[in-house]
Amino acid sequence: MSQITITAEKIHQMEVNYRRNLINDLPSFKSPHLIGTVNTKGITNLSIFNSIVHIGANPPLLGFILRPLTVERHTYENIKTCGYFTINSVTEQLMERAHACSGKYPKGVSEFIMTGIKPAYSKIQPAPYVEESPIQIALKIEEEQAIKSNDTRLIVGRIVEIRIEKEMLSPKGYIDVSKHKILTGRGLDQYFTVAKGKRLARITKDSCLLI
Amino acid sequence: MSQITITAEKIHQMEVNYRRNLINDLPSFKSPHLIGTVNTKGITNLSIFNSIVHIGANPPLLGFILRPLTVERHTYENIKTCGYFTINSVTEQLMERAHACSGKYPKGVSEFIMTGIKPAYSKIQPAPYVEESPIQIALKIEEEQAIKSNDTRLIVGRIVEIRIEKEMLSPKGYIDVSKHKILTGRGLDQYFTVAKGKRLARITKDSCLLI
Numbered sequence: 001m002s003q004i005t006i007t008a009e010k011i012h013q014m015e016v017n018y019r020r021n022l023i024n025d026l027p028s029f030k031s032p033h034l035i036g037t038v039n040t041k042g043i044t045n046l047s048i049f050n051s052i053v054h055i056g057a058n059p060p061l062l063g064f065i066l067r068p069l070t071v072e073r074h075t076y077e078n079i080k081t082c083g084y085f086t087i088n089s090v091t092e093q094l095m096e097r098a099h100a101c102s103g104k105y106p107k108g109v110s111e112f113i114m115t116g117i118k119p120a121y122s123k124i125q126p127a128p129y130v131e132e133s134p135i136q137i138a139l140k141i142e143e144e145q146a147i148k149s150n151d152t153r154l155i156v157g158r159i160v161e162i163r164i165e166k167e168m169l170s171p172k173g174y175i176d177v178s179k180h181k182i183l184t185g186r187g188l189d190q191y192f193t194v195a196k197g198k199r200l201a202r203i204t205k206d207s208c209l210l211i
Numbered sequence: 212m213s214q215i216t217i218t219a220e221k222i223h224q225m226e227v228n229y230r231r232n233l234i235n236d237l238p239s240f241k242s243p244h245l246i247g248t249v250n251t252k253g254i255t256n257l258s259i260f261n262s263i264v265h266i267g268a269n270p271p272l273l274g275f276i277l278r279p280l281t282v283e284r285h286t287y288e289n290i291k292t293c294g295y296f297t298i299n300s301v302t303e304q305l306m307e308r309a310h311a312c313s314g315k316y317p318k319g320v321s322e323f324i325m326t327g328i329k330p331a332y333s334k335i336q337p338a339p340y341v342e343e344s345p346i347q348i349a350l351k352i353e354e355e356q357a358i359k360s361n362d363t364r365l366i367v368g369r370i371v372e373i374r375i376e377k378e379m380l381s382p383k384g385y386i387d388v389s390k391h392k393i394l395t396g397r398g399l400d401q402y403f404t405v406a407k408g409k410r411l412a413r414i415t416k417d418s419c420l421l422i
Contacts, residue, residue, distance in 0.1 A: 004380070006373040007335075011271050014384070021384035023268035026348060026373070028300050028388060029395035029405070030265070031240050053264050053276055054241070056361040057234035060222050063358075065264055065274075089239050096411065103414035124218075137237060145356045147274075149367055150267040156360055162217040162237065169215070173225070173232035174398065177239060184240035184395045184405060187385065189413065192395075192405040194240070199401045200307065203314035 024187040032185040034098055035064070036086040036119065036128040037078030044119060044128045045074040046111040048101045050185050052087060060159040062087060062139060068151035076153070079141050084125040085157060088133035092181040095191050102188075124161055134180040136163040235398040243396040245309055246275070247297040247330065247339040248289030255330060255339045256285040257322035259312045261396050263298060271370040273298060273350060279362040287364070290352050295336040296368060299344035303392040306402050313399075335372055345391040347374040 011019060030050035037045045055061035064087075066076055079085045090098045097115040105114045112119050112128065119128035122138060129136040139157025146153055168176050183191045222230060241261035248256045266272035275298075277287055290296045301309045308326040316325045323330050323339065330339035333349060340347040350368025357364055379387050394402045 002377050003374050004377045005333075006375070008271075008369075008371045011370060011373070016269070018384035019271070020268045022373075022380075022386065023271045023370070024265055025384070025386040026346060026370075027242050027244065027263045027265055027273055027298070028346065028393045029240055029242050031238050031242075033238065051264050052238045053262050054235055054238055055276060055358060055363055057231045058227070059361060060219075060230070060234045061360055062238055063276075065266060087238070095409070099411045100414055122216075135237060135239065142360045143358060145358065145365065147266060147354060147356065147365075147367060149272055149353045149369070150270060152266055154356065154358075154365055156358060158219075158360070159222060159234070159237075160219045162222070162233075163214050164217070166213045166215045169233075173229035173236070175233065175236040177397070182239045184403075186388070186408070190408050190410045192408040194395060194403040195406040197397070197401055197403040198306070200310045202400065203311055 021187060029184045029186055029192070032090045032098065032183060032191065034088040034090060034101060034117075034130050034133065035075055036088060036130060037075050038082055038126050038128060039074070039078050040081050043108060044110040044112050045078055046101050046115070046117060046128070046130070047075045048090070048098050050188075055156055061142065061156055062137065062159065063154050063156040066153040066155055076155075079155065082126055084127040084138060084140055084160070086127045086129045087137045087139065088130035089135040089180075089182045090191075091132070091134065092183060092193055094130070094132055095183060099189070099191070122161055122163070129163065134165045134168060134182065135175065137161070232398060240395045240397055240403070243301045243309065243394060243402065245299040245301060245312060245328075245341050245344065246286055247299060247341060248286050249293055249337055249339060250285070250289050251292050254319060255321040255323050256289055257312050257326070257328060257339070257341070258286045259301070259309050261399075266367055272353065272367055273348065273370065274365050274367045277364040277366055287366075290366065293337055295338040295349060295351055295371070297338045297340045298348045298350065299341035300346040300393045301402070302343070302345065303394060303404055305341070305343055306394060310400070310402070333372055333374070340374065345376045345379060345393065346386065348372070
Protein backbone atom coordinates (compact mmCIF):
# COMPACT_ATOMS: atom_id res chain seq x y z
CA MET A 1 0.00 0.00 0.00
CA SER A 2 1.23 3.47 -0.69
CA GLN A 3 -0.27 6.63 0.66
CA ILE A 4 -0.59 9.83 -1.31
CA THR A 5 -0.87 13.34 0.08
CA ILE A 6 -3.23 15.85 -1.45
CA THR A 7 -2.55 19.46 -0.48
CA ALA A 8 -5.07 22.29 -0.23
CA GLU A 9 -3.52 23.79 -3.33
CA LYS A 10 -4.01 20.59 -5.33
CA ILE A 11 -7.65 20.48 -4.18
CA HIS A 12 -8.09 24.07 -5.33
CA GLN A 13 -6.67 23.28 -8.77
CA MET A 14 -8.77 20.14 -9.33
CA GLU A 15 -11.23 19.83 -12.20
CA VAL A 16 -14.64 20.68 -10.76
CA ASN A 17 -16.28 17.24 -11.14
CA TYR A 18 -13.21 15.42 -9.82
CA ARG A 19 -13.20 17.67 -6.74
CA ARG A 20 -16.93 17.25 -6.17
CA ASN A 21 -16.63 13.46 -6.33
CA LEU A 22 -13.59 13.36 -4.04
CA ILE A 23 -14.82 15.73 -1.34
CA ASN A 24 -18.29 14.18 -1.28
CA ASP A 25 -16.72 10.71 -0.89
CA LEU A 26 -14.30 11.72 1.88
CA PRO A 27 -16.51 11.35 4.98
CA SER A 28 -17.14 7.69 4.13
CA PHE A 29 -20.77 6.78 4.72
CA LYS A 30 -23.77 9.08 4.89
CA SER A 31 -27.39 8.74 5.73
CA PRO A 32 -29.69 9.14 2.72
CA HIS A 33 -33.22 10.23 3.64
CA LEU A 34 -36.24 11.64 1.85
CA ILE A 35 -37.46 15.00 3.14
CA GLY A 36 -41.13 15.69 2.51
CA THR A 37 -42.66 19.17 2.55
CA VAL A 38 -45.73 21.02 1.25
CA ASN A 39 -46.25 24.60 0.06
CA THR A 40 -49.08 27.01 0.85
CA LYS A 41 -50.99 25.85 -2.25
CA GLY A 42 -50.87 22.23 -1.10
CA ILE A 43 -48.24 21.15 -3.67
CA THR A 44 -45.99 18.54 -2.08
CA ASN A 45 -42.22 18.22 -2.52
CA LEU A 46 -39.92 15.26 -1.87
CA SER A 47 -36.13 15.65 -1.93
CA ILE A 48 -33.24 13.33 -1.16
CA PHE A 49 -30.67 14.53 1.39
CA ASN A 50 -27.62 12.73 2.74
CA SER A 51 -26.67 15.24 5.41
CA ILE A 52 -29.08 14.26 8.18
CA VAL A 53 -27.40 14.62 11.55
CA HIS A 54 -28.37 13.85 15.16
CA ILE A 55 -28.44 17.06 17.22
CA GLY A 56 -29.83 15.82 20.52
CA ALA A 57 -32.14 13.35 22.25
CA ASN A 58 -33.77 15.63 24.83
CA PRO A 59 -35.31 17.73 23.34
CA PRO A 60 -35.39 15.34 20.34
CA LEU A 61 -33.65 17.23 17.52
CA LEU A 62 -32.36 16.33 14.05
CA GLY A 63 -30.68 18.60 11.53
CA PHE A 64 -29.62 18.68 7.90
CA ILE A 65 -27.50 20.87 5.63
CA LEU A 66 -29.16 22.84 2.84
CA ARG A 67 -27.13 24.03 -0.14
CA PRO A 68 -26.95 27.76 -0.96
CA LEU A 69 -30.21 29.44 -1.90
CA THR A 70 -28.90 30.60 -5.29
CA VAL A 71 -31.50 28.48 -7.08
CA GLU A 72 -35.07 27.74 -6.02
CA ARG A 73 -35.03 25.46 -2.99
CA HIS A 74 -38.57 24.21 -2.52
CA THR A 75 -37.67 22.24 0.58
CA TYR A 76 -36.42 25.39 2.29
CA GLU A 77 -39.28 27.62 1.18
CA ASN A 78 -41.85 25.04 2.19
CA ILE A 79 -40.30 24.53 5.62
CA LYS A 80 -40.18 28.30 6.19
CA THR A 81 -43.81 28.87 5.22
CA CYS A 82 -45.37 25.66 6.54
CA GLY A 83 -43.16 25.15 9.60
CA TYR A 84 -42.98 21.37 9.31
CA PHE A 85 -41.09 18.70 7.37
CA THR A 86 -40.72 14.93 7.43
CA ILE A 87 -37.57 12.77 7.31
CA ASN A 88 -38.12 9.28 5.90
CA SER A 89 -35.71 6.33 5.73
CA VAL A 90 -34.70 4.93 2.32
CA THR A 91 -34.92 1.15 1.82
CA GLU A 92 -33.43 -0.96 -0.97
CA GLN A 93 -36.91 -1.16 -2.48
CA LEU A 94 -37.24 2.64 -2.54
CA MET A 95 -33.69 3.31 -3.79
CA GLU A 96 -34.22 4.09 -7.48
CA ARG A 97 -37.34 6.19 -6.90
CA ALA A 98 -35.69 8.01 -3.98
CA HIS A 99 -32.63 8.83 -6.12
CA ALA A 100 -34.97 10.12 -8.85
CA CYS A 101 -36.15 12.79 -6.41
CA SER A 102 -32.83 14.55 -7.15
CA GLY A 103 -34.13 15.37 -10.66
CA LYS A 104 -35.53 18.72 -11.76
CA TYR A 105 -39.19 18.37 -12.57
CA PRO A 106 -41.66 20.77 -14.23
CA LYS A 107 -42.77 23.55 -11.91
CA GLY A 108 -45.79 22.74 -9.81
CA VAL A 109 -45.47 18.96 -10.29
CA SER A 110 -44.65 17.03 -7.15
CA GLU A 111 -41.85 14.45 -6.97
CA PHE A 112 -44.45 12.20 -5.36
CA ILE A 113 -46.31 12.18 -8.68
CA MET A 114 -43.21 12.00 -10.91
CA THR A 115 -41.60 9.09 -9.05
CA GLY A 116 -44.73 7.25 -7.97
CA ILE A 117 -43.72 7.37 -4.31
CA LYS A 118 -46.92 7.37 -2.26
CA PRO A 119 -47.39 10.08 0.39
CA ALA A 120 -49.05 9.48 3.73
CA TYR A 121 -50.51 12.04 6.12
CA SER A 122 -50.79 12.56 9.80
CA LYS A 123 -53.38 14.49 11.77
CA ILE A 124 -50.93 16.59 13.70
CA GLN A 125 -48.92 18.31 10.95
CA PRO A 126 -49.31 18.96 7.18
CA ALA A 127 -46.01 17.70 5.64
CA PRO A 128 -46.27 14.42 3.70
CA TYR A 129 -44.61 11.24 4.92
CA VAL A 130 -43.33 8.52 2.59
CA GLU A 131 -45.81 5.71 3.12
CA GLU A 132 -43.29 2.96 2.29
CA SER A 133 -40.59 4.18 4.68
CA PRO A 134 -40.34 1.97 7.76
CA ILE A 135 -39.15 4.99 9.80
CA GLN A 136 -41.11 8.24 9.31
CA ILE A 137 -40.27 11.29 11.39
CA ALA A 138 -42.16 14.61 11.47
CA LEU A 139 -40.35 17.72 12.67
CA LYS A 140 -41.21 21.34 13.40
CA ILE A 141 -38.51 23.80 12.39
CA GLU A 142 -36.76 24.97 15.54
CA GLU A 143 -33.75 26.86 14.31
CA GLU A 144 -31.78 27.78 11.22
CA GLN A 145 -28.07 28.59 11.16
CA ALA A 146 -26.45 30.35 8.22
CA ILE A 147 -23.00 28.84 7.59
CA LYS A 148 -20.92 31.79 6.44
CA SER A 149 -18.06 29.77 4.94
CA ASN A 150 -20.12 28.74 1.90
CA ASP A 151 -23.67 30.08 2.28
CA THR A 152 -25.16 26.73 3.23
CA ARG A 153 -27.63 26.40 6.11
CA LEU A 154 -28.08 24.04 9.00
CA ILE A 155 -31.79 23.43 9.56
CA VAL A 156 -32.67 22.06 12.99
CA GLY A 157 -36.07 20.48 13.61
CA ARG A 158 -37.74 19.20 16.74
CA ILE A 159 -39.37 15.78 16.41
CA VAL A 160 -43.14 16.04 16.83
CA GLU A 161 -44.12 12.53 15.68
CA ILE A 162 -42.47 9.19 14.84
CA ARG A 163 -44.22 6.48 12.82
CA ILE A 164 -42.34 3.21 12.84
CA GLU A 165 -42.93 -0.46 12.09
CA LYS A 166 -43.67 -2.01 15.46
CA GLU A 167 -41.46 -5.05 14.85
CA MET A 168 -38.37 -2.82 14.54
CA LEU A 169 -38.58 -1.41 18.04
CA SER A 170 -36.71 -3.23 20.81
CA PRO A 171 -37.69 -3.10 24.52
CA LYS A 172 -34.69 -0.84 25.15
CA GLY A 173 -35.62 1.68 22.46
CA TYR A 174 -33.13 0.45 19.84
CA ILE A 175 -34.34 0.25 16.26
CA ASP A 176 -33.59 -2.96 14.34
CA VAL A 177 -33.00 -1.98 10.71
CA SER A 178 -32.13 -5.47 9.46
CA LYS A 179 -35.68 -6.43 8.54
CA HIS A 180 -36.22 -3.55 6.12
CA LYS A 181 -32.87 -3.18 4.33
CA ILE A 182 -32.48 0.50 5.14
CA LEU A 183 -29.63 1.94 3.09
CA THR A 184 -26.49 3.85 3.89
CA GLY A 185 -24.90 5.95 1.17
CA ARG A 186 -21.73 7.52 -0.15
CA GLY A 187 -21.13 10.66 -2.13
CA LEU A 188 -24.00 11.85 -4.28
CA ASP A 189 -25.03 8.64 -6.00
CA GLN A 190 -23.97 5.49 -4.16
CA TYR A 191 -26.24 3.36 -2.00
CA PHE A 192 -25.30 0.35 0.13
CA THR A 193 -27.05 -2.30 2.16
CA VAL A 194 -25.16 -3.19 5.32
CA ALA A 195 -23.62 -6.55 6.19
CA LYS A 196 -22.94 -7.73 9.70
CA GLY A 197 -23.33 -5.30 12.55
CA LYS A 198 -21.85 -5.35 16.01
CA ARG A 199 -22.96 -3.55 19.17
CA LEU A 200 -20.04 -2.74 21.44
CA ALA A 201 -20.34 -2.36 25.20
CA ARG A 202 -20.31 1.09 26.73
CA ILE A 203 -16.77 2.03 27.77
CA THR A 204 -16.66 2.33 31.55
CA LYS A 205 -13.93 3.20 34.02
CA ASP A 206 -13.05 -0.48 34.30
CA SER A 207 -13.44 -1.68 30.74
CA CYS A 208 -11.40 1.17 29.30
CA LEU A 209 -8.27 -0.16 30.94
CA LEU A 210 -8.66 -3.57 29.33
CA ILE A 211 -8.22 -2.31 25.78
CA MET B 212 -46.59 -5.32 9.59
CA SER B 213 -48.15 -2.82 11.88
CA GLN B 214 -47.07 0.74 12.35
CA ILE B 215 -47.03 2.52 15.67
CA THR B 216 -47.18 6.26 16.22
CA ILE B 217 -45.06 7.92 18.88
CA THR B 218 -46.15 11.42 19.83
CA ALA B 219 -43.95 14.25 21.11
CA GLU B 220 -45.58 13.82 24.50
CA LYS B 221 -44.69 10.13 24.61
CA ILE B 222 -41.09 11.01 23.70
CA HIS B 223 -41.02 13.56 26.49
CA GLN B 224 -42.25 10.99 29.03
CA MET B 225 -39.81 8.24 28.01
CA GLU B 226 -37.27 6.81 30.42
CA VAL B 227 -34.00 8.62 29.68
CA ASN B 228 -31.98 5.64 28.33
CA TYR B 229 -34.87 4.43 26.19
CA ARG B 230 -35.22 7.92 24.65
CA ARG B 231 -31.48 8.24 24.08
CA ASN B 232 -31.35 4.87 22.29
CA LEU B 233 -34.43 5.60 20.18
CA ILE B 234 -33.54 9.12 19.06
CA ASN B 235 -29.93 8.20 18.33
CA ASP B 236 -31.10 5.25 16.22
CA LEU B 237 -33.71 7.23 14.27
CA PRO B 238 -31.58 8.71 11.47
CA SER B 239 -30.50 5.21 10.39
CA PHE B 240 -26.82 5.13 9.53
CA LYS B 241 -24.11 7.53 10.62
CA SER B 242 -20.50 8.04 9.83
CA PRO B 243 -18.15 7.12 12.70
CA HIS B 244 -14.80 8.90 12.54
CA LEU B 245 -11.90 9.53 14.89
CA ILE B 246 -11.09 13.19 15.50
CA GLY B 247 -7.49 13.88 16.48
CA THR B 248 -6.34 17.06 18.24
CA VAL B 249 -3.46 18.32 20.38
CA ASN B 250 -3.28 20.84 23.22
CA THR B 251 -0.76 23.61 23.82
CA LYS B 252 1.35 21.27 25.97
CA GLY B 253 1.60 18.72 23.16
CA ILE B 254 -0.82 16.23 24.76
CA THR B 255 -2.84 14.54 22.02
CA ASN B 256 -6.53 13.64 22.13
CA LEU B 257 -8.52 11.17 20.03
CA SER B 258 -12.33 11.07 20.16
CA ILE B 259 -14.97 9.15 18.25
CA PHE B 260 -17.73 11.18 16.58
CA ASN B 261 -20.59 9.98 14.43
CA SER B 262 -21.89 13.38 13.35
CA ILE B 263 -19.47 14.18 10.52
CA VAL B 264 -21.29 16.01 7.74
CA HIS B 265 -20.35 17.26 4.26
CA ILE B 266 -20.70 21.05 4.11
CA GLY B 267 -19.28 21.81 0.66
CA ALA B 268 -16.76 20.80 -2.02
CA ASN B 269 -15.46 24.25 -3.03
CA PRO B 270 -14.13 25.44 -0.67
CA PRO B 271 -13.69 21.90 0.74
CA LEU B 272 -15.55 21.91 4.08
CA LEU B 273 -16.62 19.27 6.57
CA GLY B 274 -18.46 19.78 9.84
CA PHE B 275 -19.41 17.90 12.99
CA ILE B 276 -21.69 18.41 15.99
CA LEU B 277 -20.16 18.87 19.44
CA ARG B 278 -22.21 18.17 22.56
CA PRO B 279 -22.79 20.94 25.14
CA LEU B 280 -19.70 22.28 26.88
CA THR B 281 -21.01 21.43 30.36
CA VAL B 282 -18.15 18.98 30.90
CA GLU B 283 -14.56 19.26 29.72
CA ARG B 284 -14.43 18.84 25.97
CA HIS B 285 -10.80 18.37 25.04
CA THR B 286 -11.57 18.16 21.34
CA TYR B 287 -13.21 21.58 21.42
CA GLU B 288 -10.57 23.25 23.58
CA ASN B 289 -7.77 21.82 21.48
CA ILE B 290 -9.36 22.93 18.21
CA LYS B 291 -9.91 26.43 19.60
CA THR B 292 -6.34 26.83 20.85
CA CYS B 293 -4.48 24.91 18.13
CA GLY B 294 -6.70 25.77 15.17
CA TYR B 295 -6.46 22.35 13.51
CA PHE B 296 -8.00 18.89 13.78
CA THR B 297 -7.97 15.63 11.84
CA ILE B 298 -10.86 13.38 10.77
CA ASN B 299 -9.90 9.74 10.26
CA SER B 300 -11.97 6.87 8.85
CA VAL B 301 -12.72 3.84 11.05
CA THR B 302 -12.07 0.38 9.62
CA GLU B 303 -13.23 -3.00 10.91
CA GLN B 304 -9.71 -3.54 12.22
CA LEU B 305 -9.80 -0.27 14.20
CA MET B 306 -13.36 -0.72 15.49
CA GLU B 307 -12.80 -1.84 19.10
CA ARG B 308 -9.95 0.59 19.74
CA ALA B 309 -11.88 3.42 18.09
CA HIS B 310 -14.93 2.73 20.26
CA ALA B 311 -12.67 2.71 23.33
CA CYS B 312 -11.86 6.37 22.59
CA SER B 313 -15.33 7.13 24.02
CA GLY B 314 -14.02 6.22 27.50
CA LYS B 315 -12.96 8.67 30.19
CA TYR B 316 -9.24 8.36 30.84
CA PRO B 317 -7.00 9.86 33.53
CA LYS B 318 -6.29 13.55 32.96
CA GLY B 319 -3.26 14.22 30.82
CA VAL B 320 -3.14 10.71 29.33
CA SER B 321 -3.84 10.54 25.61
CA GLU B 322 -6.36 8.13 24.07
CA PHE B 323 -3.58 7.28 21.63
CA ILE B 324 -1.63 5.81 24.53
CA MET B 325 -4.62 4.21 26.28
CA THR B 326 -5.96 2.46 23.18
CA GLY B 327 -2.69 1.76 21.40
CA ILE B 328 -3.82 3.59 18.27
CA LYS B 329 -0.70 4.97 16.60
CA PRO B 330 -0.61 8.66 15.69
CA ALA B 331 1.04 10.02 12.55
CA TYR B 332 2.10 13.56 11.81
CA SER B 333 2.22 15.89 8.87
CA LYS B 334 4.55 18.80 8.24
CA ILE B 335 1.83 21.32 7.54
CA GLN B 336 -0.26 21.18 10.73
CA PRO B 337 0.15 19.90 14.31
CA ALA B 338 -2.95 17.70 14.93
CA PRO B 339 -2.29 13.94 14.96
CA TYR B 340 -3.63 11.64 12.27
CA VAL B 341 -4.54 8.00 12.89
CA GLU B 342 -1.79 6.12 11.07
CA GLU B 343 -3.96 3.07 10.36
CA SER B 344 -6.85 5.03 8.83
CA PRO B 345 -6.94 4.66 5.04
CA ILE B 346 -8.52 8.14 4.76
CA GLN B 347 -6.92 10.88 6.89
CA ILE B 348 -8.14 14.46 6.59
CA ALA B 349 -6.62 17.54 8.23
CA LEU B 350 -8.78 20.64 8.69
CA LYS B 351 -8.36 24.18 9.90
CA ILE B 352 -11.26 25.50 11.94
CA GLU B 353 -13.22 27.88 9.75
CA GLU B 354 -16.38 28.56 11.70
CA GLU B 355 -18.35 27.61 14.77
CA GLN B 356 -22.13 27.87 15.11
CA ALA B 357 -23.84 27.72 18.48
CA ILE B 358 -27.08 25.74 18.17
CA LYS B 359 -29.43 27.47 20.58
CA SER B 360 -32.01 24.68 20.79
CA ASN B 361 -29.78 22.50 22.96
CA ASP B 362 -26.39 24.21 23.41
CA THR B 363 -24.57 21.97 20.95
CA ARG B 364 -22.16 23.39 18.37
CA LEU B 365 -21.56 22.89 14.69
CA ILE B 366 -17.82 23.03 14.02
CA VAL B 367 -16.90 23.70 10.39
CA GLY B 368 -13.37 23.00 9.15
CA ARG B 369 -11.66 23.66 5.84
CA ILE B 370 -9.66 20.74 4.47
CA VAL B 371 -5.94 21.57 4.34
CA GLU B 372 -4.56 18.11 3.58
CA ILE B 373 -5.81 14.63 2.62
CA ARG B 374 -3.74 11.48 3.03
CA ILE B 375 -5.25 8.47 1.34
CA GLU B 376 -4.25 5.02 0.15
CA LYS B 377 -3.45 5.48 -3.53
CA GLU B 378 -5.28 2.31 -4.59
CA MET B 379 -8.58 3.74 -3.28
CA LEU B 380 -8.64 6.74 -5.59
CA SER B 381 -10.39 6.34 -8.96
CA PRO B 382 -9.54 8.42 -12.06
CA LYS B 383 -12.80 10.36 -11.56
CA GLY B 384 -12.05 11.26 -7.94
CA TYR B 385 -14.31 8.64 -6.38
CA ILE B 386 -12.98 6.78 -3.34
CA ASP B 387 -13.31 2.99 -3.32
CA VAL B 388 -13.90 1.94 0.28
CA SER B 389 -14.35 -1.77 -0.41
CA LYS B 390 -10.68 -2.67 0.02
CA HIS B 391 -10.39 -1.37 3.56
CA LYS B 392 -13.71 -2.31 5.20
CA ILE B 393 -14.52 1.21 6.33
CA LEU B 394 -17.44 1.12 8.74
CA THR B 395 -20.79 2.82 8.92
CA GLY B 396 -22.51 3.10 12.29
CA ARG B 397 -25.80 3.42 14.12
CA GLY B 398 -26.68 5.05 17.40
CA LEU B 399 -23.90 5.32 19.93
CA ASP B 400 -22.49 1.81 19.84
CA GLN B 401 -23.24 -0.09 16.64
CA TYR B 402 -20.81 -0.59 13.77
CA PHE B 403 -21.47 -2.20 10.39
CA THR B 404 -19.52 -3.26 7.35
CA VAL B 405 -21.40 -2.63 4.12
CA ALA B 406 -22.59 -5.24 1.64
CA LYS B 407 -23.24 -4.58 -2.00
CA GLY B 408 -23.18 -1.02 -3.26
CA LYS B 409 -24.77 0.53 -6.31
CA ARG B 410 -23.95 3.77 -8.09
CA LEU B 411 -27.01 5.29 -9.73
CA ALA B 412 -26.86 7.52 -12.79
CA ARG B 413 -27.32 11.25 -12.38
CA ILE B 414 -30.96 12.20 -12.90
CA THR B 415 -31.19 14.35 -16.04
CA LYS B 416 -34.06 16.05 -17.81
CA ASP B 417 -34.57 12.92 -19.94
CA SER B 418 -33.96 10.15 -17.43
CA CYS B 419 -36.24 11.65 -14.83
CA LEU B 420 -39.26 11.00 -17.00
CA LEU B 421 -38.46 7.29 -17.28
CA ILE B 422 -38.88 6.55 -13.59
